[in-house]
Amino acid sequence: MRVGLFVTCLVDLMRPRIGFAALRLLEHAGCEVVVPADQTCCGQPAWNAGDRATSRRLALKLIDEFDGLDYVVVPSGSCAGMIRVHYPEVLRDDAVARARAEALAARTFELTDFLVNVLRIEDVPGGFRGSVTYHDSCSGLRELGVKAQPRALLGLMPGVELREMEAAEACCGFGGAFAVKFAGISTEIATRKCRSIEATAADAVVLGDLGCMLNIEGRLRRLGDEHTRVLHIAEILAGEDG
Amino acid sequence: MRSQAMHFQARVPAKLADERLQANLARASGRFVAARAQAVAEYEGDFEALRDAGRDIRDRVVADLDVWLETFEASAAARGAEVLYARDGEEIGRLVVEIARRHGVTKVVKSKSMLSEEADLNAVLEAAGITPVETDLGEYIQQLDDNEPPSHILAPAFHKSKEEVAELFARAHGRPPVDDIAGLTREAREVLRRHFLTAQMGLSGANFLVAETGSAVLVTNEGNGRMVTTLPPVHVVVTGIEKIVPTLEDVATLLRLLPRSASGQRISNYVTVATGVRAAGELDGPDHLYVILVDNGRAALAGGEFATMLRCIRCGACMNHCPVYQSVGGHAYGWVYPGPMGAVLTPLFTGLENARDLPQASTLCNQCGAVCPVRIPLPGLLRRLRERQMDEGLRPRRERRALRLWGWLAARPRLYRLAVRVAARYLDWLADGTDRIRVMGIAPEWTAGRDLPAPEGRTFRDLYAARRKHSKEEGR
Ligand code: SF4
Numbered sequence: 001m002r003v004g005l006f007v008t009c010l011v012d013l014m015r016p017r018i019g020f021a022a023l024r025l026l027e028h029a030g031c032e033v034v035v036p037a038d039q040t041c042c043g044q045p046a047w048n049a050g051d052r053a054t055s056r057r058l059a060l061k062l063i064d065e066f067d068g069l070d071y072v073v074v075p076s077g078s079c080a081g082m083i084r085v086h087y088p089e090v091l092r093d094d095a096v097a098r099a100r101a102e103a104l105a106a107r108t109f110e111l112t113d114f115l116v117n118v119l120r121i122e123d124v125p126g127g128f129r130g131s132v133t134y135h136d137s138c139s140g141l142r143e144l145g146v147k148a149q150p151r152a153l154l155g156l157m158p159g160v161e162l163r164e165m166e167a168a169e170a171c172c173g174f175g176g177a178f179a180v181k182f183a184g185i186s187t188e189i190a191t192r193k194c195r196s197i198e199a200t201a202a203d204a205v206v207l208g209d210l211g212c213m214l215n216i217e218g219r220l221r222r223l224g225d226e227h228t229r230v231l232h233i234a235e236i237l238a239g240e241d242g
Numbered sequence: 243m244r245s246q247a248m249h250f251q252a253r254v255p256a257k258l259a260d261e262r263l264q265a266n267l268a269r270a271s272g273r274f275v276a277a278r279a280q281a282v283a284e285y286e287g288d289f290e291a292l293r294d295a296g297r298d299i300r301d302r303v304v305a306d307l308d309v310w311l312e313t314f315e316a317s318a319a320a321r322g323a324e325v326l327y328a329r330d331g332e333e334i335g336r337l338v339v340e341i342a343r344r345h346g347v348t349k350v351v352k353s354k355s356m357l358s359e360e361a362d363l364n365a366v367l368e369a370a371g372i373t374p375v376e377t378d379l380g381e382y383i384q385q386l387d388d389n390e391p392p393s394h395i396l397a398p399a400f401h402k403s404k405e406e407v408a409e410l411f412a413r414a415h416g417r418p419p420v421d422d423i424a425g426l427t428r429e430a431r432e433v434l435r436r437h438f439l440t441a442q443m444g445l446s447g448a449n450f451l452v453a454e455t456g457s458a459v460l461v462t463n464e465g466n467g468r469m470v471t472t473l474p475p476v477h478v479v480v481t482g483i484e485k486i487v488p489t490l491e492d493v494a495t496l497l498r499l500l501p502r503s504a505s506g507q508r509i510s511n512y513v514t515v516a517t518g519v520r521a522a523g524e525l526d527g528p529d530h531l532y533v534i535l536v537d538n539g540r541a542a543l544a545g546g547e548f549a550t551m552l553r554c555i556r557c558g559a560c561m562n563h564c565p566v567y568q569s570v571g572g573h574a575y576g577w578v579y580p581g582p583m584g585a586v587l588t589p590l591f592t593g594l595e596n597a598r599d600l601p602q603a604s605t606l607c608n609q610c611g612a613v614c615p616v617r618i619p620l621p622g623l624l625r626r627l628r629e630r631q632m633d634e635g636l637r638p639r640r641e642r643r644a645l646r647l648w649g650w651l652a653a654r655p656r657l658y659r660l661a662v663r664v665a666a667r668y669l670d671w672l673a674d675g676t677d678r679i680r681v682m683g684i685a686p687e688w689t690a691g692r693d694l695p696a697p698e699g700r701t702f703r704d705l706y707a708a709r710r711k712h713s714k715e716e717g718r
Contacts (some may be wrong), residue, residue, distance in 0.1 A: 051645050142607075150528045
């Protein structure tokens with residue numbers, strides 16, 4: 001099984017270890033992983049800003065790069081959602097491109113969804129010990145139905161105790177450019193999320209989207225919380241040495 | 243109502259800093275969210291299938307709006323109602339004043355109508371020497387508070403605590419303050435009773451208009467709607483042209499959705515079906531009934547890419563669940579409709595150029611779309627509005643240029659790789675050996691309230707290339 005890993009632009013820039021963790025998980029499960037060297041960004045920032053031309057260009061580029069692979073796996077709910085849910089709409093005016101987008105969409109999975117529902121893995125390499133709470137990022141949850149999958153995977157780790165937070169499905173306030181355009185509101189929303197996290201007194205908050213991670217970790221630290229760790233689901237599953 | 247929607251961004255800091263407002267918003271939205279969740283969980287059928295049915299009913303009407311309007315008009319006329327059309331808010335005002343003059347009306351009792359807000363009707367009536375009295379408790383509170391506009395489409399005083407209401411009542415009614423909700427309600431009821439009995443006109447909105455029977459359906463909790471529609475000799479219904487529903491059967495379906503989505507009730511305390519004038523031998527009902535159907539931008543949406551917005555049944559679930567609405571409240575939005583539905587409607591009704599912030603003021607988290615009883619794809623509509631803003635040059639030049647530059651780079655992998663490498667190093671340098679960046683010159687907004695966790699310093703791409711090279715050498 002040849003699986004293409006779409007690392008995402010934010011992981012490339014900020015947290016390569018999440019990309020390596022995803023790679024390790026896929027290889028551990030026996031996949032042949034291909035990382036197309038020319039990948040950049042799925043175009044989501046342009047799409048959400050209303051720049052259809054740019055999102056179109058980047059969608060076509062990504063479709064070309066991941067052509068011929070059995071699956072495309074993404075360690076991010078919002079980027080996977082962009083490909084699966086939005087690409088067909090981005091390319092709606094071009095029948096051929098749209099058909100290609102739909103074919104790609106059908107082969108594209110968010111990482112935990114892929115591990116659970118396609119690979120059906122039954123063990124993970126990570127050895128984390130401690131309590132965690134899981135934040136459901138918006139796109140993964142509401143566009144792709146990612147909810148039970150990460151919890152099932154955490155359930156495979158004997159050292160992990162899952163403590164659900166209040167309003168786990170509520171937005172963290174990131175929203176891409178929103179976080180800068182409406183920084184005050186974004187921070188206020190993030191504060192509510194941080195309070196829910198802290199109320200669980202978990203050792204770590206785990207989630208599946210780097211944008212939300214940066215937002216939540218950034219706000220936690222600014223609020224003076226120096227101890228709650230903020231981990232990507234791939235990191236905790238793969239083991240923190242990546 | 244004159245739109246202040248241009249000033250969303252400017253109003254935000256004061257709303258965020260208002261601790262009393264923040265506490266009220268948290269309390270009220272918490273209550274609404276929990277109530278809906280419970281009502282959906284307890285629903286005896288398949289709530290998702292019910293949402294599908296609701297969407298389908300609304301779509302059927304929106305697809306043939308003109309035909310349904312004619313049907314409604316004929317049915318209503320057969321029951322003695324006069325159906326009038328208003329193109330915009332101004333025309334609503336003119337028609338209502340004309341009707342009032344015709345019947346010698348000096349006082350109007352009103353139940354909830356958002357269209358009356360679109361028309362700024364209270365001000366228009368007062369200017370014509372007619373006294374409007376709001377009888378919905380929330381609207382009454384707002385009217386007493388110097389005609390402050392509602393901040394929520396169902397709960398106009400969503401932003402107020404009961405203590406604030408008690409103060410307001412004490413001042414307005416000249417009585418000692420009462421501090422429990424039942425007492426406050428009793429006090430309002432005593433004052434309003436007198437008005438119900440003396441007003442010559444009742445003015446209401448309508449949640450639905452039934453095409454087959456010509457009825458106006460009102461969903462209320464306080465019983466004031468029933469007084470307004472039956473006691474005074476003249477009843478005027480003001481509502482949007484899209485409110486039509488084909489049959490009473492369809493109303494029954496939508497009634498399963500609306501209260502559950504709005505307030506978590508299985509059914510509202512009152513459902514009034516007002517059909518025609520009082521017929522010979524009937525005891526209740528008005529002698530004269532007028533239905534004013536308002537366009538004010540609605541007809542233009544039918545058949546277009548925003549047609550799904552016409553499905554809206556004004557339940558308020560989208561705003562109750564919206565993290566942005568929960569943070570700033572309804573007044574920040576600046577016009578009649580707040581929250582996600584308002585962020586779509588306000589630019590469409592009052593002009594894209596007059597509400598520049600609203601389509602942007604969303605994280606696109608889709609909590610609204612997930613609860614909307616008629617499945618309006620609100621984030622998708624906001625995204626479409628953003629696209630139109632982009633196409634019509636309504637976004638700052640700086641933003642457009644930055645996007646274009648970034649898009650150009652992202653389409654050129656070699657250059658992009660270099661740019662990201664530089665960016666990663668730069669951010670790493672800003673972090674200065676720590677795990678975070680506390681002040682970031684290029685996006686100071688981010689670091690105003692948050693740190694930016696430090697990057698690792700090298701890009702995935704470079705590390706991956708190095709690793710591949712390494713394992714090849716080892717393999718050799
Ligand atoms: S958009 Fe949907 S959720 Fe919002 S008020 Fe209308 S019907 Fe209710």
